[in-house]
Amino acid sequence: MRRRIAGLLAVVLSLTLVASACGSDDEDATKAAFIYVGPVGDAGWTYAHDQGRAAAAAETGVETAYVEAVPEGTADFGNHVRDFIDQGYNVIFGTSFGYMDDMEALAAEFPDVVFDHVSGYKANGTNFGNSFGRMYEPRYLSGMVAGSATSSNLIGYVAAFPIPEVIRGINAFTLGVREINPAAQVEVVWTSTWFDPVVEGDSAQAMLDKGADVIAMHQDSTAAGEKAEAAGARWVAYNSDMSAHAPAAHLTAPVWDWGPRYAEVIGQATAGTYEGGYYWGSMADGTVDLAPIASDVDASVVAAVAERKQQIIDGSFHPFQGPINAQDGSVLVAAGETMSDGDMLGIGVFVEGVVGSAG
Amino acid sequence: MNEASLIGLFEATVSFGALLYLAALGEMIAEKAGILNLGVEGMMAMGAVTGFVVALQTGNPWVALVAAVAAGAMVGLLHGFFTVVLGAEQVVSGLSLTILGLGLAAFVGRGSVGEPAGAEMVSVDWGPLSDIPWAGPILFAQSPFVYLAVIMGFVTWFVLWRTRLGLAVRAAGESASTADAAGHSVVGIRLAAVATGGGLAGASGAYLTLSLTPQWADGIVAGRGWIAVALVIFGAWRPGRVAVGALLFGLTLALKTRLQTFGVDFSPILLSMLPYLLTISVLVAISIRSRNRPSPAPAALGIAYRREER
Incomplete structure (x- = not known):
């Protein structure tokens, strides 16, 4: 049965x-x-x-x-x-x-x-x-915030690999930094990693030891931010809002x-x-954006960032509009011109203000 | 290059050195008893994920450390079961352990990726000692794991070379049948040595996720377990020499990206090969040297012991 x-x-x-x-x-x-x-x-x-x-x-x-x-x-x-x-x-x-x-x-x-x-x-x-x-759009804005936050005028950029996407991000960030703070320099440390928290954290530490008081980065881990937090420095994150990992250090982040x-x-x-x-x-259609800016950033900076953001969205400003000099002082983009998408996608040199070698 | 950068370099050297030393000591203990365990990478990963997850649950870094040591020891015992009890090929079992450990760790840690740490080990404050210029930050403001590594180095040396138990362990690694004839349980000694080795690898993994970079990420061990295996050979199975090697390899890890900040324009991709190049050169040097001299390796290393085959 x-x-x-x-x-x-x-x-x-x-x-x-x-x-x-x-x-x-x-x-x-x-x-x-x-x-x-x-x-x-x-x-x-x-x-x-x-x-x-x-x-x-x-x-x-x-x-x-x-x-x-x-x-x-x-x-x-x-x-x-x-x-x-x-x-x-x-x-x-x-x-x-x-x-x-x-x-x-x-x-x-x-x-x-x-x-x-x-x-x-x-x-x-x-x-x-x-x-x-077009991650370079919010990266430019995050650079403006970083430029306002540094007092040593040395910003450490913990970078992944010397490919156009990363170099473009460093350039946009640096141009944003120098709009607010023309004396500041952005020093690049290549980690040759997308995700190795130990190496990324130590690279951030090396820049902090050297006197950097703001750390930016282009990897997936939050290690750089944790080192900045421990050193009492500031941090520009990436990818998503990572403020929970380093609440005191977190300035803002270019996000997807x-x-x-x-x-x-x-x-x-x-x-x-x-x-x-x-x-x-782009920021105009919302694919990329800037995470909320830390509350202790000066209101005038927040207003300047908001204005630039609006100009980028309506097309009246482009992060890569001339005049822009390359790292060696030669003209990269002439006054009155804007870098084409093709040139941006293949960029292999740094702009003025970046310390380090582009690979 | 300013003073702070140089101090930072040596600080990182000591801290990376201790990371490698903990795992290498464990491997050395297992090898001294005659068991080659190539699963260090997997045991470190299990220690790293267990430490992190337990810290999330309990909020206590010391409980997390104990759990990480236990997890490493368990994986080590698994290797012991295959190679000591069943007499399986040690290289194959060790390699499988690496793959198993990495996979299992990724699975266990799936929900913890990107989570802020539940607890971390704060650096030890040695009071006035920590304020000494240079020596203070480099030696007296480190993570508890660094001092744990130093203590374990002395303990290992003492137990292996100054106690009867150590004599029995070394006998099991030099000539298992002699140890057996002397009345020692070769199986028991080897299992205990592999478990101890696994525990130390687990502690090394926990150093990553509880102190060095308090977060869990799949692949956080990133080949450092293999450097630990090489370190044992580099240090000729002596705790002191392994410590020197650990500092040297720690220096290469610390230099990897720091060299750029010292203004030296040298490819970071080549630099990241440095620890591995050093390992290969040491292996070559040792094999050339041991043509004329007896090898410093335990004579019964890698050989399964079966009583009836005496």
């Missing part, structure tokens, strides 16, 4: 399984899956992406899912994508540079699925596109807000209007 009940149960269960696989989902509904390179955690790069996913899901009402800590350059990425596609996901976001070539190949294999890649430089004009942000862009891509995928192009978001 018990056996018969068990058999019956098995039949019923398999039937419901088949039924649920067939009917309950709307076959055409847009479903978006995200592949993250790191764990979501509480702050930093991947955290910012997951905040964006949640915001986009709330705005569009579309079902989303994610998988975290997927390494670059392994078969894992493709396996996760195929899994998601099997489950009916038709928009795939990959949020790390190293996913680019895999996404390009998968986009060719699955022409009905939209692949949107963050931070790369490839697109296919149909179902594989690229999204990134991926929600609007992700909602836009999901909307285009639903409407069938996704074009697989290049998208470089």
Whole structure:
């Protein structure tokens, strides 16, 4: 008897399984899956992406899912994508540079699925596109705050790798620093890491030992901020609001807000209007922004930053508008001119005011 | 280069040196008993994540340290179970332990990434000693882990070379059958040595997440466990020489990015290779030297002991 009940149960269960696989989902509904390179955690790069996913899901009402800590350059990425596609996901976001070539190949294999890649430089004009942000805009503003906060006129910049994205950020930051404080210098320490808290913390410490009283950075860890906090110095964070890690040191941070862009891509995928192009978001559309400024920063500085922010948004000011001199004193951007997107994307030299070698 | 920068360099040298020394001492103890454990990286990761998570839960850094030591010892015992009890190949088991430890640590720490620390070990204040120029900040204002490393160095030396227990441990590493014939339990000694080694690696990992950079991140150990393994060879299985090596390797870690702030334009990518280049050169030097002299390595290192194969 018990056996018969068990058999019956098995039949019923398999039937419901088949039924649920067939009917309950709307076959055409847009479903978006995200592949993250790191764990979501509480702050930093991947955290910012997951905040964006949640915001986009709330705005569009579309079902989303994610998988975290997927390494670059392994078969894992493709396996996760195929899994998601099997489950009916038709928009795939990959949020790390190293996913680019895999996404390009998968986009060719699955022409009905939209692949949107963050931070790369490839697109296919149909179902594989690229999204990134003009982080140099809020970096310029964060430099203004840093310039007002230094009294030693030495700012340490703990930098990741000498690639255009990082060099562009250092330049924009320095131009912002020197708008407020023309005597200040920004000294760069390369760590050759994206995430090694020990090295990043020690590099910040080295600059603090040298007399820097403000530390800026371009990695995912909060180690530099913790060293600044311990030394009684100030800190400009990155990626997301990290003020909880160094409440006294935290000045502000250039931050990502991926929600609007992700909602836009999901909307285009639903409407069938996704074009697989290049998208470089800005403060005007909200992809990048400046985190709240510490309450002890002078009101006149906060007002100057707010004014510049407005000018950048309405286009009447550009962080890379001339005259700008390069580190060696030669003219980088002539008066009356503005650096083109192409030149910004390939920038390999520092501006005047930066101490250190650009690689 | 100003004075503060130079003091900072030596401060970082001592602090990185202690980090490496704790893990290297542990590895040395295991190897002295005849067990090569290449899982230092994994044991450090487990110590690091356990220390951080327990600090989050309890808010007490000392409880966290004890938990980290226990976690390291447990992973060490796992290696002991495979290699001592089952007689498995030590290199393979050690490498698996590295992979297992890193993976398990990443899993355990998933929810703690980016969290502000629950507790940290504050630097010891030695009163007037801490105010001495140069020596004060470099030697007398360090994390408790630095003094723990120094104490453990002396304790290890004393126990291994001045007690009967130490004699038994060294006998198990030089000739397990002799130790067995002398009435010592080779299995017991080797298990205890591997567990102790794991505990010290766990403490080294906790130094990372409770003191040096109080946060958890997957990959925070970043290859430093491998430097500790190399240090044991560099130090010829002697606590004093391993300490000198730890300071030297600590200096290369401290110089890695600091050299730039001293105005030396040298590629940081090349600089980050420095500790590893040093390790390789030492290995080469030792192998050349030991052609004429007996190797300083324990004679039974890496060889499983089975009584019936005597």
